[in-house]
Amino acid sequence: MGIPIVISAECKIDTPNESIDTKIEQVLRGEGKKVVVLTIDSLSAGWDTSREDNHFRSGNAPIEALERAYGLIARGNADCVVIYGRDHLKSDYKDAGGKERRNKQMNIYHGTSIPEAYTRLAFEFMKIIGINAKNFREITASLFGNYIKTAKERGVFKQPEPERYELLTDLFRHVDCANPSVDFEGKIVLGNEEVAKIMEIPENERVYLLSAKTSKLKEDGPKNIPEIAEYNHLHRAYTEASEQAGVDFKSLYLDRKALLEIYTCFPIVPLAFLLKAGITSLEKIDDFLKHHEITVTGGMNLAKAPWNNPALHASIVMINRLKQEKNVDYGGIHGNGGLGYKQGFAIFGKES
Numbered sequence: 465m466g467i468p469i470v471i472s473a474e475c476k477i478d479t480p481n482e483s484i485d486t487k488i489e490q491v492l493r494g495e496g497k498k499v500v501v502l503t504i505d506s507l508s509a510g511w512d513t514s515r516e517d518n519h520f521r522s523g524n525a526p527i528e529a530l531e532r533a534y535g536l537i538a539r540g541n542a543d544c545v546v547i548y549g550r551d552h553l554k555s556d557y558k559d560a561g562g563k564e565r566r567n568k569q570m571n572i573y574h575g576t577s578i579p580e581a582y583t584r585l586a587f588e589f590m591k592i593i594g595i596n597a598k599n600f601r602e603i604t605a606s607l608f609g610n611y612i613k614t615a616k617e618r619g620v621f622k623q624p625e626p627e628r629y630e631l632l633t634d635l636f637r638h639v640d641c642a643n644p645s646v647d648f649e650g651k652i653v654l655g656n657e658e659v660a661k662i663m664e665i666p667e668n669e670r671v672y673l674l675s676a677k678t679s680k681l682k683e684d685g686p687k688n689i690p691e692i693a694e695y696n697h698l699h700r701a702y703t704e705a706s707e708q709a710g711v712d713f714k715s716l717y718l719d720r721k722a723l724l725e726i727y728t729c730f731p732i733v734p735l736a737f738l739l740k741a742g743i744t745s746l747e748k749i750d751d752f753l754k755h756h757e758i759t760v761t762g763g764m765n766l767a768k769a770p771w772n773n774p775a776l777h778a779s780i781v782m783i784n785r786l787k788q789e790k791n792v793d794y795g796g797i798h799g800n801g802g803l804g805y806k807q808g809f810a811i812f813g814k815e816s
Contacts, residue, residue: 466537466538466656466657466816467534467537467538467672467673467674467816468533468534468537468538468545468654468655468656468672468673469654469655469656469657469659469660469665469670469671469672469673469816470652470653470654470665470670470671470672470673470783470812471488471544471653471654471655471659471660471663471665472488472651472652472653472663473651473652473653473779473780473783473784474650474651474780475648475649475650475651475776475777475780476647476648476649476650477646477647477648477768478554478646478647479647479649480552480554480555480647483649484649484650484651488544488653488663489501489544489546489653491662491663492543492544492655492659492662492663495662497543497544497655497658497659497662498541498542498543498544499542499543499544499545499546500518500533500536500541500542500544500545500546501518501545501546501548502518502519502520502529502532502533502545502546502547502548503516503518503519503520503548503549504519504520504521504525504526504529504547504548504549504772504773504776505519505520505521505525505772506549506550506551506771506772507551507553507566507569507570507644507771507772508551508556508569509521510569511569511572512572518532520532520772521772522772522801522802522806523727523729523772523774523775523799523800523801523802523806524678524680524775524799524800524801524806524807524808525549525772525773525775525776525799525801526547526549526772526773526774526775526776526779526797526799527676527677527678527775527797527798527799527808527809527810528678528799528806528808529547529776530547530652530673530676530779530797530810531676531677531678531808531810532545533545533547533654533673533676534673534675534676537654537655537656540656543655543656543658543659544653544654544655544656544659545653545654545655546651546652546653546654547651547652547653547654547776548650548651549648549649549650549651549770549772549773549776550648550649550650550773551647551648551770551771551772551773552647552648552649553566553644553645553646553647553648553770553771554645554646554647555647556647566644570644570771572802573685573686573803576686578803579632579633579636579641579730580633581685581686581689581803582636582729582730582732582803583633583634583635583636584686584689585689585692585693585732585803585804586600586635586636586730586731586732587635588689588690588693589693589695589732589735589736592693592694593739593746595746597634597635600635600731601635602750603731603735603749603750604635604636604637604640604731606749606750606753606754607728607731607734607735607753607758608639608640608731608763609753609754610753610754610756610757610758610759610763611728611759611762611763611765611766612762612766613757614757614759614760614761614762614763615761615762615763615766615767618760618761618762618767620761620762620766620767621762621766622766624638624639624765635731636730636731639765640730640731640765641729641730641765642728642729642730642764642765642769642774643764643765643766643768643769644768644769644770644771645768646768646769646770647770648768648770648773648777650773650776650777650780651780652776652779652780652783654673669787670814670816671783671786671787671812671813671814672812672813672814672815672816673810673811673812674708674709674710674711674794674811674812674813674816675704675705675706675707675708675709675809675810675811676705676708676808676809676810676811677701677704677705677708677808677809677810678701678799678806678807678808679697679698679700679701679704679806679807679808680697680801680805680806680807681697681805681806682805683805684801684802684803684804684805684806685802685803685805686803688803688805689803692803692804692805695736695740695804695807696740697805697806697807698736698737698740698741698804698807699740699741700807701807701808701809702737702740702741702798702807702809704809705796705808705809705810705811706809706811708811709811709813711794711811711813713794713796713811714741714742714743716793716794717743717756717794717796718743718756720791720792721791721792721793721794722792722793722794722795722796723757723760723782723785723786723789723792723794723795723796724757724758724759724760724795724796724798725758725759725760725761725775725778725779725781725782725795725796725797725798726738726758726759726798727764727774727775727798727799727800728758728759728763728764728765729764729769729774729800733800733804734758735749736804737798738752738758744756759778760778760781760782760785760795761774761777761778761781775797775798775799775808778797779797779810779812782795782797782812783795783812786812786813786814793813793814793815794811794812794813794814795811795812795813796809796810796811796812797809797810797811797812
């Protein structure tokens, strides 16, 4: 029992012929420990199909899996929890008709594309907060500049083709949308104190899962845009995660003692997060984005977006950044499911 400890966190990007091994799980099962595997579904699993036990689906799926893992370990119902996701969105769709099949599988709001649905959501949110399309595009440019800076620092920046700066919808350019052209496999292994000792994780090198909370509305999709656009459930998930972790995450982040990864599938999502979490205001957002990193990955266009797995990828990058950073002790991960009907937030930290 107790707060989950990170045993390992690793991922592979665009290496379809390599796989993450299962040695840790094998060792722990050999020691008689109860190991539970939680799986983040791939695109090929479908959207409206039935979901297997211990499987999670949507952009918030990794936060839900972290939330389940926290409960299993904290209550003593598992010694170790493995969160695993794999989606080879490039190599699994290289066959004739593969791209068309992939696009069809991504058509989850039958009759309305995801970019169009998010455009309608953005206009609704703009009405609520009192800005126009010109204001929104200015914020969008500032957000993209923020992602570029981080992507360059990480060494993952590749200059988008000129046509990707053209408008895809009334509000969004191609570069403002998540880019699924990536092969991804990732795994986080969490364990209790006994597991950490077996795997020889030194106390002074540990990263803990301090909290993970999800808040969801009853329904997703374009018909629920008015309720989603209020983003009260985003505020609730963020607040509950901060309370569970026992920290004032906003103060830690603004004092540069915490890292942050906001879900950046479309500009409306990070804008809503920054405002609803109270991290900045509309009046200050441009200056804020010049001085505060809001992703550790470089965002879901530049760092790519493996369908249901971006928050898993971000958690892995976050955990490894925390191990490297001497003056930063916390990291927050935001999840956004579907058109935003699910909102989640998880906090990792170096102290339990």
